Structures are given as C-alpha cells and as structure tokens.
Amino acid sequence: MNISVTETREDTTACILCSRNCGLSVEVDATGFKKIRGDDAHPMSQGYICQKAARLEYYQNNADRLNQPLKRKEDSTFEEISWNQAINEIAVKMTAIRDTHGGEAFATCGGGGQGNHLGGGYLGQLRAAMKSYFNYNSLGQEKTGDFWLNGRLFGSQTCHITEDVEHSDFVIFLGCNPFQAHGIPNARHTLKEISKDPARTMVVIDPRRTETAKMADIHLQLKPGTDAYLLSAILAIIVNEGLQAKEFLAEHCTGFASVERYLKSVPVAEFIRRADVNPDDVYAVARGLATASSGCVRADLGIQHSIRTTLNGYFEKLLYLVTGQFGKRGANNLHTTIVPILTDTDERNPKYRRSVYHKMFAVSGILPPNILADEILLAGEKRIRSIFVDSCNPINTWADSDRMTEAFKSLELLVVTDVALTETARLAHYVLPAASQFEKWEFTGFNLEFPVNGFHLRHPLFPAYGNTLPEPEIYTRILEAMGKIPKDFPVMKAIAKKEPKGTFHLGFLISLAAKLMTDKKLQPFAASILYRTLGSTLPNKGAAAAIMLPLSIVTSMRYHDGVKRAGYKGNRFTSGVRLFRAILRERSGLVYIRQNYEDVWSLVANKDQKIHLRIPEMLDEALALLKEPVDHDKPFTLIAGERRAYNANQIFRDPQWRKIDKTGAMRIHPDDAEELGLVAGDQVICDSGYANIKVDIMIDDTMRRRVVALPHGYAITYDNGEEIGPALNRLMPLTHCDPFSRTPSHKYTPVSLAKA
Structure with a gap:
C-alpha cells in the first residue's frame, strides 16, 4: 500500500458498527476515507448501507488515536515507551502474578468485540499462558441467557x-x-x-x-x-x-x-x-x-x-x-x-470451574461482567489481580461505572490493547496501541445466516498509524517473552515457503501436527505458531489470516456437502483448502456454504437430534409468575440503551459524527412532560435510587406514559474534554440484574425525574 497522500484508489471492506457487517465500496487515500458506499459485489449485503457506515472516517481519524505504547507513572500520567520495554515488562509481571497467586488472579475482558474479531482468536492464548479460565466480554451482559437456553434445547451452547x-x-x-x-x-x-x-x-x-x-x-x-x-x-x-x-x-x-x-x-x-x-x-x-x-x-x-x-x-x-x-x-x-466465537460449557458438570466469589458458571466460556467488580474487590486472596482488556471499554459500557472504576484502580496489573485512549485505558498500567480495523487484516465474525452463509476476510486499506501493531503480533510477542513459544520455527517456516501449491499445504500441516504432538505444551498456542510460520508466507503481510486454514478445513470436514455446493470442489480436505484460498482472494467476501432447509436437523446437537423443550429451571420460574403479586407502577421506568440514528458502539469517540441528537436526549411522553412542567430542551435529574445523572429531554408521543428512554454510546471524554450525553451505566447497580444469568436489567430501570 505505497500510495501518496493525494493519490486515491478504490477498494472494498466492511462496516464494523453492528452484527450485519455490510460490505462497503470505498475510495481512500493514505490519510483516510474519501467516499463510502455499499458494495454491490458483497454476497450478503448486496450494496445495502445505512447512514452510520458512511461516517467511518470519524473512527479512522480522531484525536483519541493511540500511536505509541504507554506506561503509567507514579503521578498517574503516561510516558511513551518502546514495544520491547512494554512487552518485556508486561510478560515479567504477568508471570510473577501467575506463579505467586495462580490462574484465578488473571482475567481477560473483551476480545473480538466492536467488530474487532480476528484478534480475539489470539487473545485466548494469554489465558492459557496464565492458567486462567476467566473471560468477560459484552456478550456476557447481553446474550449468555440465550446461549444457555440453546444448550438446553438443542444440545450445545454453540x-x-x-x-x-x-x-x-x-x-x-x-x-x-x-x-x-x-x-x-x-x-x-x-x-x-x-x-x-x-x-x-x-x-x-x-x-x-x-x-x-x-x-x-x-x-x-x-x-x-x-x-x-x-x-x-x-x-x-x-x-x-x-x-x-x-x-x-x-x-x-x-x-x-x-x-x-x-x-x-x-x-x-x-x-x-x-x-x-x-x-x-x-x-x-x-x-x-x-x-x-x-x-x-x-x-x-x-x-x-x-x-x-x-x-x-x-x-x-x-x-x-x-x-x-x-x-x-x-x-x-x-x-x-466458520469462526467458532462460542464454546460449549455445562454448569451441571461438578468439575466445571466457577468464579471465586459468586461461584458463577461461565456460559459459552463467558462470565457476566456484572460479577467482575466483586471478583476483584471481594474475593480475598484468590481475587482477580490482573486484567488484560482487548478492544473493550468496561468503565463506560458495563454496569455500575463507579464500582467498576474502583475495582480496576485496585488491580496490580491492568493492560489495555485498543485503538484509542478510552476511559478504561486511562486507568491502565500499560496501554498497547492497536492498528485500526482498516489498517490490518480483519474478518466478519457474525456470519449468522441459513441456509446460505457468507464470510468476509477484510484486507488492510491503510498503512498502520504511528507505532501501532495488530493484536496477533502483540499477543504473539507476549507469549514469546513469557517463554511459552519459541521466537522462531525455522523448519516449519521453510516447509511453508517451499511447499508446492498443488500439495494443499499438506506437508506444512503434517509438520505442524508433529510439532504439537511431540511438544504438547505448545498446543494452546497453535494460533501464534500458525501466525509465525504459515503466516509468513501469506501475501500482503496477511499472517493474521493463517488461522483461517484450519478453520476452513474443519468447516469442510463438518459440512462437506454444503461447502461443495458453494463451489469448493474436492474431498473434505482439499475443498477446505480451496475455501481458505478463496477467503484470502475475495476482497468482497464470499459464500462459504449452501445448505438445504432440512439440513437444520443435522445441526441439532442432542444425540437423538430432537429439541428438548423441558427445562426444569425455566418451568419453575414460569410457575412462580402465577403467584407473583401485581407490579405496581413506578414513578417512571427507564428503557436504557435505545438504538437511534446516530448512536453506535463506542468506537465512534468523536461526538461530531452525530448529525442530530448530539446530547442523547431522553424521550418522554408529552403528558408526562406537561405534568413535570417540562418543555423540549429542558434538563432533568434522572435518579435510579442508586445514582443520578442530568439529561436533556425530547418530547415524544411514541412513548408510553410513565416510560422514558435514553440511548447508549454517549458520555465519552473525547480528547480530554467533558462528557457529552447520558452516562447510563452510572445508574445501574450490579445487583440490578437477572439472578440466573446476571444479565443487567437495563430495559427495566425504575427512576424518578425532577426538573434540573
């Protein structure tokens, strides 16, 4: 990508703002996006685009971008340090915490979030290096109840x-x-x-x-x-x-x-x-x-x-x-x-590990963020002492911001890998600057369609900003510094480079399998080994995409007929390799599988291939509804986290991206506004009984009486400025959640309102 600042070119990529990851056709130069429109060649979105995707330049270039590793000083300011210093010091401190306190002392937050999916495939290796099983991410405050139900109904949480x-x-x-x-x-x-x-x-x-x-x-x-x-x-x-x-x-x-x-x-x-x-x-x-x-x-x-x-x-x-x-x-x-973002876990297994303080089980390998602060502050000698945060902003986006801040400040080691200096990064001991999602290889992790499903491996559009690195490189260097993997694999690398194309990488895969069998301690770190070996042979510095070779082969092994119908001929192995090569080649993404509707029954994981409707825990809770007293009306009920035309996930930090609703106003019914003596543009104090925030109001007759709504994605301290918009998560105590899944009850928060 050696283009001048003024030279423009056309390319393709995908949106990173929601689970649809629509294909984009873009015009760029070395400085950023010039035009963004829908990609007609994208097999799934077929040219569709919404107004949010058209404003991705606000993500790519903004005042909060990080360009150099940072280390916190005694006075809580940051100093710039080299990558070598950052990696080596982090590796030493992580090793000391593990050896002194065990795996319970370490956890990860995020990993594969906010459209930043490929790096998540490498982050899990740090938990393996630390002998930890504690993984917290935003799916744990949104979807784990759903995943748990799928496991009981269909036989697997995947x-x-x-x-x-x-x-x-x-x-x-x-x-x-x-x-x-x-x-x-x-x-x-x-x-x-x-x-x-x-x-x-x-x-x-x-x-x-x-x-x-x-x-x-x-x-x-x-x-x-x-x-x-x-x-x-x-x-x-x-x-x-x-x-x-x-x-x-x-x-x-x-x-x-x-x-x-x-x-x-x-x-x-x-x-x-x-x-x-x-x-x-x-x-x-x-x-x-x-x-x-x-x-x-x-x-x-x-x-x-x-x-x-x-x-x-x-x-x-x-x-x-x-x-x-x-x-x-x-x-x-x-x-x-094609990308396994979920695992299958079953809390009924007595050997399954639970969190230390709450004894909470993970669903699909994910623990709920609502227990994290307690696991840091209340778990005594077995508390979490070190956290690695990847592409995630818990201080702003997870419930009870003040309690989460207190917990994160108490950590012995907090490392944040991110594109921007987020609210969480400002608390870190080390901040590691990641390349943006358009400066590195990335993929669309939410391929969720049936019977035709697609996949999009996104090529980098821009040179890396400053002294940033992609997450696979960062985590591989940490593993090397911890002594978990060698810094070189000369034999495998040589085989990968010299192997004829017609062998379908067979020689390399045999050498990889032999290495992992003879040295089983390397098995948890196969992603980084692929990255250092096969990855070095991939075009356009595409090393991070090396993990797609085994994933493509596994997909072909499991769903061979569907993969063949999508055009990847051969036996279960060779069709998988052909799929891998097509993934590398197709810049607008591709269809990787074509199934028939009756194939859905082969995806049911229960041994009898039937759906098990009886879930005792749920039927007991349902029966309790019959005895529950009438829930009397609260002063107001807040629906928190509404999605609007100009709010998205928090990768948009520059508030100027919003054309309208710049302060994230509260929707309130006209009759309720009149009772409170409010007019459009007034401010109210919204009090949950736990905390309160000041918000603007928007009079809106689409609301029910006594129900108000606020959007998510605001309250960012952009460029060290003041917060703009509602800091929703300050209102939410960690106890305001589902007792079973610990999912926060954002859409049902009793509040009182008073004119500011």
Whole structure:
C-alpha cells in the first residue's frame, strides 16, 4: 500500500458498527476515507448501507488515536515507551502474578468485540499462558441467557438461532427495532417489502412505537417488564385452542407435556391485563403465528436486557417451536459458522470451574461482567489481580461505572490493547496501541445466516498509524517473552515457503501436527505458531489470516456437502483448502456454504437430534409468575440503551459524527412532560435510587406514559474534554440484574425525574 497522500484508489471492506457487517465500496487515500458506499459485489449485503457506515472516517481519524505504547507513572500520567520495554515488562509481571497467586488472579475482558474479531482468536492464548479460565466480554451482559437456553434445547451452547425474515409470511419483532438496530439482512429494505405486501404480517412487541412499529400491522405496546406475562398468554392461547404443531412436536421434540401443563394453567386474561395491551391483538398474534405457512421471531436486547431475561428467552423460543415454525423456509433455523466465537460449557458438570466469589458458571466460556467488580474487590486472596482488556471499554459500557472504576484502580496489573485512549485505558498500567480495523487484516465474525452463509476476510486499506501493531503480533510477542513459544520455527517456516501449491499445504500441516504432538505444551498456542510460520508466507503481510486454514478445513470436514455446493470442489480436505484460498482472494467476501432447509436437523446437537423443550429451571420460574403479586407502577421506568440514528458502539469517540441528537436526549411522553412542567430542551435529574445523572429531554408521543428512554454510546471524554450525553451505566447497580444469568436489567430501570 505505497500510495501518496493525494493519490486515491478504490477498494472494498466492511462496516464494523453492528452484527450485519455490510460490505462497503470505498475510495481512500493514505490519510483516510474519501467516499463510502455499499458494495454491490458483497454476497450478503448486496450494496445495502445505512447512514452510520458512511461516517467511518470519524473512527479512522480522531484525536483519541493511540500511536505509541504507554506506561503509567507514579503521578498517574503516561510516558511513551518502546514495544520491547512494554512487552518485556508486561510478560515479567504477568508471570510473577501467575506463579505467586495462580490462574484465578488473571482475567481477560473483551476480545473480538466492536467488530474487532480476528484478534480475539489470539487473545485466548494469554489465558492459557496464565492458567486462567476467566473471560468477560459484552456478550456476557447481553446474550449468555440465550446461549444457555440453546444448550438446553438443542444440545450445545454453540447452537445459535437465526431468522429467515426475508422469506417469512408472519414476522414477530420482539424487543427490537431493526429499522435502527438492523440485525436482519438489509433491514430497511426488508421491512419495507414486508410492510407493503398484503399477504404478509408484521408484528412488533415493544413499549415504544418505534420506527419499525410504525410499519407494523400489529403493535403490542406492552408495559416494560411484562414480556413473560404477554408471551405466556400468547402461548397459552395457542395450546388452549389446539393450534400447537402436533406432528412437529411429536416428531422433532421431547418434553412438550411439561410445557403444556404450565400453559394450561396460565390465566390468559389476567396476564394480558398485566401487560396492558389489547386482548384482540394478542389473540390475533397467537392465531396468526400458529396458522401462518411460514413464521419467525426476531428477538434482541429489549427482552434480553429486561427482568426475567432468561425466562423471556425461553418463551420466545417456545413461540416458534410450539407452532412448528422451525427448520423450514421463512422460519427460525440453526446455522453454521466458520469462526467458532462460542464454546460449549455445562454448569451441571461438578468439575466445571466457577468464579471465586459468586461461584458463577461461565456460559459459552463467558462470565457476566456484572460479577467482575466483586471478583476483584471481594474475593480475598484468590481475587482477580490482573486484567488484560482487548478492544473493550468496561468503565463506560458495563454496569455500575463507579464500582467498576474502583475495582480496576485496585488491580496490580491492568493492560489495555485498543485503538484509542478510552476511559478504561486511562486507568491502565500499560496501554498497547492497536492498528485500526482498516489498517490490518480483519474478518466478519457474525456470519449468522441459513441456509446460505457468507464470510468476509477484510484486507488492510491503510498503512498502520504511528507505532501501532495488530493484536496477533502483540499477543504473539507476549507469549514469546513469557517463554511459552519459541521466537522462531525455522523448519516449519521453510516447509511453508517451499511447499508446492498443488500439495494443499499438506506437508506444512503434517509438520505442524508433529510439532504439537511431540511438544504438547505448545498446543494452546497453535494460533501464534500458525501466525509465525504459515503466516509468513501469506501475501500482503496477511499472517493474521493463517488461522483461517484450519478453520476452513474443519468447516469442510463438518459440512462437506454444503461447502461443495458453494463451489469448493474436492474431498473434505482439499475443498477446505480451496475455501481458505478463496477467503484470502475475495476482497468482497464470499459464500462459504449452501445448505438445504432440512439440513437444520443435522445441526441439532442432542444425540437423538430432537429439541428438548423441558427445562426444569425455566418451568419453575414460569410457575412462580402465577403467584407473583401485581407490579405496581413506578414513578417512571427507564428503557436504557435505545438504538437511534446516530448512536453506535463506542468506537465512534468523536461526538461530531452525530448529525442530530448530539446530547442523547431522553424521550418522554408529552403528558408526562406537561405534568413535570417540562418543555423540549429542558434538563432533568434522572435518579435510579442508586445514582443520578442530568439529561436533556425530547418530547415524544411514541412513548408510553410513565416510560422514558435514553440511548447508549454517549458520555465519552473525547480528547480530554467533558462528557457529552447520558452516562447510563452510572445508574445501574450490579445487583440490578437477572439472578440466573446476571444479565443487567437495563430495559427495566425504575427512576424518578425532577426538573434540573
């Protein structure tokens, strides 16, 4: 990439702001983005783009970019140091902490977050080097309840559901607003197509009349926190009227009798009254989903960040399973993935490790951030003493910012690897500057489609900024400094360089396997060994992509027919290598698998290949609903973390990227504003009883009475300036969470409001 400052060229990449990772066609010079538009050649997004992606220059070039390793001094200021000094000092301190206090003293935060996925494949090696099993990331405060349910239903927490919204006749959007949050293919185009088709029905279940709800045929504008009541009522109507998919349940499921007993006991009218929605609409939704030729449910943080989050997820899944809307076109389905971002863990195994203080089990290898501060501050001699943070900003984005700050300040060693000097980085002992996502090889980790699924390995667009390094290089150097891997592998490197193309890397893979078998201590560090050996032979300094060779081969081994249908011919091994070469070559991404809808049953991990509907913990919690007293109205209920046109994940630090809503104003119903004597532009004190923040208000009749909403992604101290916008996580005590999954209840936070 030797282009002058003034020379421009066209290239392709992908957006990094949400799980869709839409393909982008860009015009760049050596300084940054000049034009950004959708990439028509991208096989999944096919030219789609939203307004957020068009503003990625604010990420690539901003005043908070890091360009040199930093070390904290006694006076809490930073000094610039060399990479060698940083790596060596960190390696010595990590080793000392491990040898003195054991693996419980170390944890990682982040890794593969905020679109920064490829480095996550290397970060886990540091836990292996430290003999630690403690991994915290943002999925642990969003999705682990969902992953746990998938494990119980389908046999593995790596099983994950997707929604064939594009082909569905009856779509339920549950606690989500795809118009702003996306999460479905080409969201705004897809929503428009559904809303204009009289033969298709769109249902939205949400306390606010969102942009998606305005397009819907039915909007159930329920009270916040009543999702479990409403979903129980819908399911009970289906069972009471005999609309359950009897043949599907008999052929593909076990345990329905236990579920049916609960649903037969549900007082439908009472539960609908608690949700405060129109009964006729509830019956229409129940009958419509059950009788549709194809129906699906798309759920997101609206139910996963509310109270009873795991129970909500259970009922959500029962909606499409009890009605047989699974394993077919236009329904919910399982899917493959080429990059394993989840593992399978089972807390019922008595040998499975738990956290020290809370005795909390990890789901899919992930612990919930809501326990982290206690594991640092309250676990005594076995407390966490050292944390490595990768592409993550816990101080700002995880609950109870003040408590998290106290915990992080108490650490003996805090290392942050990031592109920018974040709020968390400012507390670190060492800050390691990473190349931006457009200055290194990266991939799209959220390939979640079925039956056709894609993958996009992104090539670097720009030279690395300053003295930054990609994460695979950083973590490999640390492992070398810790003595975990040699600094050179001359034999394997020579084989990789000299091996003829026609051998499909067979000689190299044999030498790698032999090395790992003879020296088993190297096995946890295979990613960095691939990086140093095969990686050195890949074009355009593509060493980080070396891990895609074994992942491609494993994908072909598991799903050979689907990989062959996608065009990668050969046996299970050679088709995998051909897939790897295509991944390196195709700059707009590719389709890596084409399956048939009936293939979904091969993805069910239970030995009997059936779905196990009976989950005792969830049925016990469901039965408790029958005895729960009516939840009286709070002064106000805050829906925290709303997605809007100009908020995203926190990689956008420069507030100037926002065209509108620059302060992240609170939405409030006009009648509530009038009662409080408020007009647009006023400020209020929002008090959760734990902490309070001052926010601007926006009068908005899409809100329910006594319900207010604030967006996430604000309160960044950009360029050492003042915070702009709501610091949501200051309001959230760590105890305000689901008792089972420890997922924070952001969407159901009782607050009081007073004019500032």
